Amino acid sequence: MADDREAGSGLAQRVVDPLRRFVHDEAAGGVVLLMATVAALVWANSPAAAGYEGLWNFRLTVGAGPVAVTEDLRHWVNDGLMALFFFVVGLEIKRELVVGELRDRRAAALPALAALGGVLLPALLFLLVVGGGPEGRGWGIPLATDIAFAVGVLAVLGSRIPAGVKLFLLSVAIVDDIIAVGIIAVVYTDALDGGWLLAAAGALVVVAVMRWAGVASVAAYVPVGLFIWYATLHSGVHATIAGVVLGLMTPARPVDGRGVLDSLQHNLHPITAFTVVPLFALANAGVDLRGGALGDAVGSQVAWGVLVGLLVGKVVGIGGVTWLALRLRIGTLPTGMPMRLVWGVAALAGIGFTVSLFIADLAYTDPVLSTHAKVGIFAASAVAAALGSGLLIGLTRRSATAAPGPARTAE
Template sequence: MTGPIRRATLAVLSPLRAFLHAESAGGVVLVLAALVALVWANSPAADGYAEFWEQEFTLGGGEAGISLDLQHWVNDALMVLFFFVIGLEIKRELVVGELRDRRVAALPALAAVGGVVLPALLYAALAGGGEAGRGWGIPMATDIAFAVGILALLGRRASTGAKLFLLSVAIVDDILAIGVIALFYTESVGLWWLAAAVGGLLLAAGMRRAGVNSPWAYVPVGLLVWFATLESGVHATLAGVALGLLTPARPVGGRDILNDLVHSLHPVSAFLVVPVFALANAGVDLRGGALGDALGQSVTWAVVTGLVLGKIVGIGGVAHAVRRLGWGTLPADMHRREILGAAALGGIGFTVSLFITDLAFTDAALIGQAKVGILAASVVSAVLGVVLLLTAPTGTADTARPPDGGPPGDRARPGQRE
């Protein structure tokens, strides 16, 4: 491999490897935080769990003051950073990453659509109408940290291509989930506040065009956009996504702002924000027959069916169909039999699924049933994904007919030269 080609390859792969490494380590911390929340909520100190997160804090004063309980400060403010990092990752993948090439992006993008639509349909069919029916968005999500963390634990038994495929699916999944939150889980919109939020975004775009490349200069603007979005009724975390998408993906004035932000903020998101979110939201009280009651409710099984069956069939079925039709190809070292394993891991919908649960329901019983379904589905999906990936061969390139009409198997296999 020549010097320029090698440098170009490293420029693309190094940020991706760092991202995967941080996600896998963050997944371990996330699991531990979720376990702590479950133990705490089912221990003799369970009342303290609820009381702790229901403490109210006020920031500011008068009409500009914001009063929220601690759980909502986590969900509506701290999680903005998580969604900002997601916005940065989406922007990078669309401009300079895996999703910039339409042929390469077609397969995971279409598979992600299948993995969003089918789970929502299965949920709607099983949960029925009323408030329970509002939870159709819950099984749409894929938790990148959990899923990539499990892939990392498998080591060489899961190909790099499988990791790239699942990461691409999860990123497209995030884009769709963000759209669903904005369109379907916003009760009412204050137009003047929304206009102020849009004005803040335009100001940030103008500063970018003017060549302002210090992230600190954008902090006051970001706070303005967050506050206006919160007051508008649109969920405040969408402000983080919008600001992430406005960040330039290519160097400005010799400075790679996007990668600098990802490297600085991703560890904070993975090791602080998401674990705190899990600690605040995963504490489901399963005592006194609550677990048995939840397992007898349609909402619980609608979530489980959507995440487990919907993701495997939706992602896996569409990926196989796209590949057979020649509309897209798998990553070079991913075997087609790894598709179902990666699709199963897509059923781990922990973080965003819990997030949508609190947007969809106000009834505590429905929230509890959905959370039991999310936890159960995540465990089942993790086990299924591991079993399917351990029984699938690795290191073999996709043998489907490529989109350019060439003969099957004409791409180089590992160990062969292109």
């Protein structure tokens, strides 16, 4: 029996420790991300604004001859470094699906349904505000939640917020990411090149064969992974999807006694949280708001579509679907988390930021529409952070003074 307890304790540690590190890195990374965003905005609106654009428009060639890739620095960040970010996203999705909160169908049902509500309603509201045409291509912008910023807000609120709130927010945000990645792959792609797509698929088969053969060395997979990224880049599917797929193919359970996924996540997540994502913000958040651009955005349907989608869509979509699911006895909330706190989580989910900025650049080639969308993202994320914090603090105090009762039913 002692051995059973030790085995159970070991399993719990393997699940809890990576989650604890993930939350810590996301919270601290959120602070760095905020600093990079402020720096980008100040730089882009300063007398040195020309230098900002000049830097990110500088073209860099990597490789030689027929395999050379030439992109400006902004696209090297968006197409190259962000593939590493999405690889880590894929790792976290895989871990959650195999050994984490989403492995249990009943536990996964509620955050999955809540996330679906928090995707469908924002997209619908965006289209209702904006309509069709070129502006309507941005319907994917208000779909995803920025985990780094949202968890950062929870870290600021401290221990007064129940642990179940963080767990529910992470679960919803991860399902959000799964849906957003699928939309990027299907909707925001260029014309497909069948040859390169077939080459990428063939290389993925090579990865599967290497796994089947028991190849455990990460270094052996690096050249194949780089080729998959290169082939995906030329296929018309956004190159970052290669990162997600490779992350999902990483074994979540130990291989020859070694936790490959946990090791990769432990080593790579700080790099993406403290380097890749802040660089992305620095390259993409520098919106020039001078010359009446801010006033134009205030009157823009795109900006309002993003704002309404992220704020109203997320709150009503996530909160409403969760309430209905609990009424129908579909799924359960984490222990110690009453339904009333779901509204605070739903508001925090309106912090779209990183993935919203990413989709905005994919959706709009017109710099005016892109600027309007980014202003909407900034405004919505700021309001969502303030609203979510206020709701969680106020409703947590109410929970503390209320009589104890069931925490897993709709209230």
